[in-house]
Amino acid sequence: MIAAGAKSLLGLSIASPKGLSDSNSLSSHSRSVGVVRSCVSMDGSQTLSHNTNGSFPELKSINGKKQGPLSTVGNSTNIKWHECPVETVDRQRLLDQKGCVIWVTGLSGSGKSTLACALNQMLYKKGKLCYILDGDNVRHGLNRDLSFKAEDRAENIRRVGEVAKLFADAGIICIASLISPYRTDRDACRNLLPEGDFVEVFMDVSLEVCEARDPKGLYKLARAGKIKGFTGIDDPYEPPLNCEISLGREGSGTSPIEMAEVIVGYLENKGYLQA
Numbered sequence: 641m642i643a644a645g646a647k648s649l650l651g652l653s654i655a656s657p658k659g660l661s662d663s664n665s666l667s668s669h670s671r672s673v674g675v676v677r678s679c680v681s682m683d684g685s686q687t688l689s690h691n692t693n694g695s696f697p698e699l700k701s702i703n704g705k706k707q708g709p710l711s712t713v714g715n716s717t718n719i720k721w722h723e724c725p726v727e728t729v730d731r732q733r734l735l736d737q738k739g740c741v742i743w744v745t746g747l748s749g750s751g752k753s754t755l756a757c758a759l760n761q762m763l764y765k766k767g768k769l770c771y772i773l774d775g776d777n778v779r780h781g782l783n784r785d786l787s788f789k790a791e792d793r794a795e796n797i798r799r800v801g802e803v804a805k806l807f808a809d810a811g812i813i814c815i816a817s818l819i820s821p822y823r824t825d826r827d828a829c830r831n832l833l834p835e836g837d838f839v840e841v842f843m844d845v846s847l848e849v850c851e852a853r854d855p856k857g858l859y860k861l862a863r864a865g866k867i868k869g870f871t872g873i874d875d876p877y878e879p880p881l882n883c884e885i886s887l888g889r890e891g892s893g894t895s896p897i898e899m900a901e902v903i904v905g906y907l908e909n910k911g912y913l914q915a
C-alpha cells in the first residue's frame with residue numbers, strides 16, 4: 641500500500657480529483673495494463689514478481705545499490721514497468737464511466753463502421769467518452785505497413801487490441817470495428833483485458849446482404865478476381881462462437897440506432913456507464 645503522504649514523497653502536491661483511490665498501491669494494481677507485476681513500494685521495499693514466462697528476473701546491482709527486477713517481454717530486454725499513483729480507478733471517477741472495449745466483428749459491408757459511429761454519437765449525447773478504432777482508418781496510419789494476408793491481419797488485430805487496451809485503461813469506451821476474421825486473434829485481444837471488459841459484438845449479416853450493399857464496390861472487384869484474398873469470397877471469416885452480443889438477425893434490432901441501443905443497454909446493465 642502507498643503510505644500516507646506518498647504524493648509528497650514523490651515530490652508531488654496535487655489535489656486529488658474526487659479523492660485519489662485510497663487503495664493506490666504500487667504493488668497491487670488489479671486492472672493494470674502491465675504484464676510484469678510491480679516491484680518497489682513507496683517505502684523502498686521490493687516485491688519480487690514474475691515475468692510472463694513465469695521466471696523471476698535477477699536483481700541487478702548498480703554502484704552497490706540493488707535495482708528492481710528487469711524483464712524480457714518479446715524482443716524487449718532489460719525493461720522495467722513504471723507505476724503511477726494515479727490509477728485506472730481514478731480516471732474512471734474523473735470520467736464517471738468505466739473503460740472497456742466494444743469489439744465489433746463482421747464481414748465487409750456488414751455495418752461495423754456505421755454501428756460504431758451510431759454508438760459513439762449515442763454515448764457522446766449521454767456525456768460518455770468513446771473512441772473508435774476502425775480497421776479502414778487505422779490502416780491509414782499505424783497499420784499502413786500491413787497487407788491482408790493472414791499473418792498481417794493477425795498483426796493488425798494484435799496492435800489494435802493493444803491500443804484498445806490502453807484506451808480502456810485510460811477509462812475510455814473504445815469501439816474497435818474491424819473484420820477481424822480469425823477467432824484466435826479476437827480471443828487473444830479478449831485475453832488482454834480484465835474479465836468483462838471485452839465485449840464482442842458480431843454483425844450477423846449474411847454475405848448475400850453484404851455483397852448486395854457493396855458500398856465501395858470491393859465485392860465486385862473481388863468477384864472479378866481483381867482483389868485477391870477478399871474476406872467472404874476467397875478468404876475465411878470465422879463467426880464468433882460465444883460473443884456477448886449478436887446483431888443483425890431478426891429481433892436484435894435492424895437499424896444502426898436500434899443496434900446501438902442494444903449495446904448501450906448492455907453497458908448500462910453491466911455498470912460501465914458510471915464510475
Ligand SMILES: Nc1ncnc2c1ncn2[C@@H]1O[C@H](COP(=O)(O)OS(=O)(=O)O)[C@@H](OP(=O)(O)O)[C@H]1O
Pocket residue numbers: 747748749752753774775776779788792793794796797817818819820821856858867868869870871875
Ligand atoms: N482483401 C480484403 N479483405 C477484406 N477487406 C479488405 C480487403 N482489401 C481491402 N479491404 C478493405 O479493408 C477493410 C478491412 O480492414 P480490417 O483492418 O478491418 O481487416 S482485418 O480485420 O485485418 O481483416 C475493409 O473495410 P470494411 O468494408 O469497413 O470492413 C475493406 O474496405
Ligand SMILES: Nc1ncnc2c1ncn2[C@@H]1O[C@H](COP(=O)(O)OP(=O)(O)O)[C@@H](O)[C@H]1O
Pocket residue numbers: 746747748749750751752753754755853855894895896
Ligand atoms: N443496419 C443497417 N441496415 C441497413 N444498411 C446498413 C446498416 N448499417 C450499415 N448499412 C449500410 O451498409 C453499408 C456498409 O456499412 P459499413 O458501416 O460501411 O459496413 P462495414 O464497416 O462493416 O464495412 C453502408 O452503405 C451502410 O450505409
